[in-house]
Amino acid sequence: MKLPNSNTFCTIPFIHIYGTADGNIVPCCESQETIMNNEKESLLSTWNNQKYKTLRQQLLNNKKPNICKVCWHSEKNNVTSTRQHWLNDEWNNFKDDIILNDDYSVENPPLWLETKVGNFCNLKCKMCSTWSSYKRAQDIDILKKYGTGATTKLLKPDSLYNQLMTNKEIWNHIKVLQFSGGEPIINQNYYDLLESIPKNLRSNIKLKHATNLTHLKYKNYDMIEIWKQFKSVSVKVSVDGIGDVYNYIRHGANFIDVDKNIDILKEKLPECNIGIGNTTQVYNVFQLPEFFKHFESKGYLNFIENFLLQTPKYLNISVLPNLYKQAIIKKLTEQGEQKFKQTINYLQNNNTNDTYWHTHTLPYSKDLENRYNDKTKFINLLEKYIN
Numbered sequence: 001m002k003l004p005n006s007n008t009f010c011t012i013p014f015i016h017i018y019g020t021a022d023g024n025i026v027p028c029c030e031s032q033e034t035i036m037n038n039e040k041e042s043l044l045s046t047w048n049n050q051k052y053k054t055l056r057q058q059l060l061n062n063k064k065p066n067i068c069k070v071c072w073h074s075e076k077n078n079v080t081s082t083r084q085h086w087l088n089d090e091w092n093n094f095k096d097d098i099i100l101n102d103d104y105s106v107e108n109p110p111l112w113l114e115t116k117v118g119n120f121c122n123l124k125c126k127m128c129s130t131w132s133s134y135k136r137a138q139d140i141d142i143l144k145k146y147g148t149g150a151t152t153k154l155l156k157p158d159s160l161y162n163q164l165m166t167n168k169e170i171w172n173h174i175k176v177l178q179f180s181g182g183e184p185i186i187n188q189n190y191y192d193l194l195e196s197i198p199k200n201l202r203s204n205i206k207l208k209h210a211t212n213l214t215h216l217k218y219k220n221y222d223m224i225e226i227w228k229q230f231k232s233v234s235v236k237v238s239v240d241g242i243g244d245v246y247n248y249i250r251h252g253a254n255f256i257d258v259d260k261n262i263d264i265l266k267e268k269l270p271e272c273n274i275g276i277g278n279t280t281q282v283y284n285v286f287q288l289p290e291f292f293k294h295f296e297s298k299g300y301l302n303f304i305e306n307f308l309l310q311t312p313k314y315l316n317i318s319v320l321p322n323l324y325k326q327a328i329i330k331k332l333t334e335q336g337e338q339k340f341k342q343t344i345n346y347l348q349n350n351n352t353n354d355t356y357w358h359t360h361t362l363p364y365s366k367d368l369e370n371r372y373n374d375k376t377k378f379i380n381l382l383e384k385y386i387n
């Protein structure tokens with residue numbers, strides 16, 4: 001009960017573990033560059049190694065470790081950080097399960113396993129990195145030109161998944177199993193891992209997914225039948241806009257199809273917790289009111305969330321020139337001051353000089369538009385939606 005007394009306390013390193021696309025362990029989605037496991041170290045041994053103990057110690061003693069800088073940046077800008085979300089939403093559900101030792105190890109094994117299925121995705125979203133979509137390696141020249149080149153490898157979390165599939169003891173403790181991508185639904189890894197979980201333990205586990213939902217079927221797998229065996233299923237559909245904005249950002253997908261799949265999923269599995277996750281960036285911030293209106297009108301969604309994109313920096317909304325920023329702030333204020341409060345605050349309090357917009361944001365967008373033969377141009381979308 002004393003744990004959250006620290007102003008920087010975070011629930012995550014006490015209950016949750018995150019597996020990257022190549023099978024390493026990192027603290028959470030916000031800190032994906034911080035590898036916690038040593039070479040060949042197993043998941044359970046990593047859980048209480050020196051790096052984990054130091055992180056817990058810092059977060060319990062009002063320290064702000066640099067590896068959590070994304071959270072400190074959000075909080076400085078009055079944007080609810082992932083740390084704060086977890087404290088509000090999950091702490092009460094897990095606090096009785098945490099047994100902390102004096103040396104900052106914990107007796108409880110990880111209770112929440114979040115894992116990427118690899119970096120294979122069927123889409124090439126314009127803000128995505130090669131860590132999340134292998135297909136973006138086809139744009140590595142453009143990404144490097146703007147200082148954001150990363151891996152060009154097809155990544156698979158085999159080392160982690162092999163442990164999970166052979167050491168079945170861990171499933172006795174896991175309460176939440178969460179998948180992101182790549183795209184889980186079209187990765188064989190996803191099905192192999194689910195099928196390896198002992199049948200009698202499946203009904204204790206809540207499944208969570210972040211998916212682009214461009215597909216509802218994969219090979220001979222019947223997703224709905226598989227999902228019914230688990231305690232509950234939650235699906236956060238990654239949708240960054242509606243109509244032309246969605247199609248501009250999510251190269252390879254079509255908004256009408258995904259929108260229809262959301263309805264079909266609700267119809268076939270009414271008990272499924274379905275929501276929308278919007279990654280707010282320069283390519284869509286100007287369409288937020290229309291976006292919310294569209295999805296609110298469905299009437300059955302469990303949540304609609306928007307998260308601010310931080311990387312690549314040149315697609316973060318702070319790079320917008322002042323003239324556009326003011327027009328967007330006006331639109332968001334008029335159409336939902338309370339709903340868009342955090343986005344409005346962020347736009348008001350974060351400025352980069354206009355040079356960045358001209359040296360990175362616009363030429364990067366143009367380079368991709370030329371490569372993909374986009375009929376729709378970013379600048380036209382921006383001007384259309386802020387009139």
Ligand code: SF4
Pocket residue numbers: 010011012013027028029030031067068069070071081082083
């Ligand atoms: S403070 Fe933020 S970055 Fe650090 S572990 Fe918690 S959620 Fe992750």
